[in-house]
Amino acid sequence: VGAVRAIFFLYLGLIVAGIVLASVVGLSHH
Amino acid sequence: VLKHNGLTLFFALLCLLAIGGQSIAGHADYNEEERAHARLLDEQPQELSYGRYVTSSSFAQDVMENWQSEYLQFLLFMMATTYLIQRGSPESKEPGQEGLESDEEQKVGPHADEEESPWPAKTRGAIHFLYANSLLTLMGLLFAGAWFAQSVTGWTAYNAEQSEHMQSTVSYVTYLGTGDFWNRTLQNWQSEFLAVGSFAIFAVYLRQRGSPESKPVGAPHEATGVEG
Numbered sequence A: 001v002g003a004v005r006a007i008f009f010l011y012l013g014l015i016v017a018g019i020v021l022a023s024v025v026g027l028s029h030h
Numbered sequence B: 001v002l003k004h005n006g007l008t009l010f011f012a013l014l015c016l017l018a019i020g021g022q023s024i025a026g027h028a029d030y031n032e033e034e035r036a037h038a039r040l041l042d043e044q045p046q047e048l049s050y051g052r053y054v055t056s057s058s059f060a061q062d063v064m065e066n067w068q069s070e071y072l073q074f075l076l077f078m079m080a081t082t083y084l085i086q087r088g089s090p091e092s093k094e095p096g097q098e099g100l101e102s103d104e105e106q107k108v109g110p111h112a113d114e115e116e117s118p119w120p121a122k123t124r125g126a127i128h129f130l131y132a133n134s135l136l137t138l139m140g141l142l143f144a145g146a147w148f149a150q151s152v153t154g155w156t157a158y159n160a161e162q163s164e165h166m167q168s169t170v171s172y173v174t175y176l177g178t179g180d181f182w183n184r185t186l187q188n189w190q191s192e193f194l195a196v197g198s199f200a201i202f203a204v205y206l207r208q209r210g211s212p213e214s215k216p217v218g219a220p221h222e223a224t225g226v227e228g
Helices: A002-028 B002-041 B050-054 B057-083 B126-132 B134-164 B179-205
Strands: none
Touching: A002 B002, A002 B057, A002 B134, B002 B050, B002 B057, B050 B057, B057 B134, B057 B179, B126 B134, B134 B179
């Protein structure tokens, strides 16, 4: 059950990180 | 751990491999175009290093425009399957089940399982409402976030190209009205909508033995909402 929770947060963390990083990349050149 | 989480770990691995491949191919493609461009203008090509490419708006835009459409797909699929029916499809509820269903069917409030139900299912009010719509909410937030990320990376990449072509750059709001933004957006959306619709109807008559996405091989074509 601990592993399932860890994978849940792994997915959520990577997806949110990807979206935030992409937004920063897009905005940083202005 | 592997045996019990194979499905999600398999797709996480595939995603990382595909993004790695995309970054290599995208880098090669970007520099090839840059060289062709420079030849045409009789200039020195401004090639990007791999590290610079993967942190470029061009790469981020290519990733984000696909992400947003996937989460839009889940968002709409979840909303549509709550209220709409497709007779015979394993992805659909049975006719008559449209809507949010009864508290009993949803195991909430007094119908929640004392021990096994998640605690917000047993409560009432705002917390319950948020939890009862949390999956849809997350898909909506990820869609909005990825679409926003596509828009700002697309804006930056678009302006870089405009400058390179000696044309004037545009404001963010102007970019949101360009053919570039909507062409990229809609070309991703159309494929998601087609995939969902075609899967829902194909699964009425076709089967995959052993898959929960399919009806059991021997299930009748008329059977709706049964998963294998």
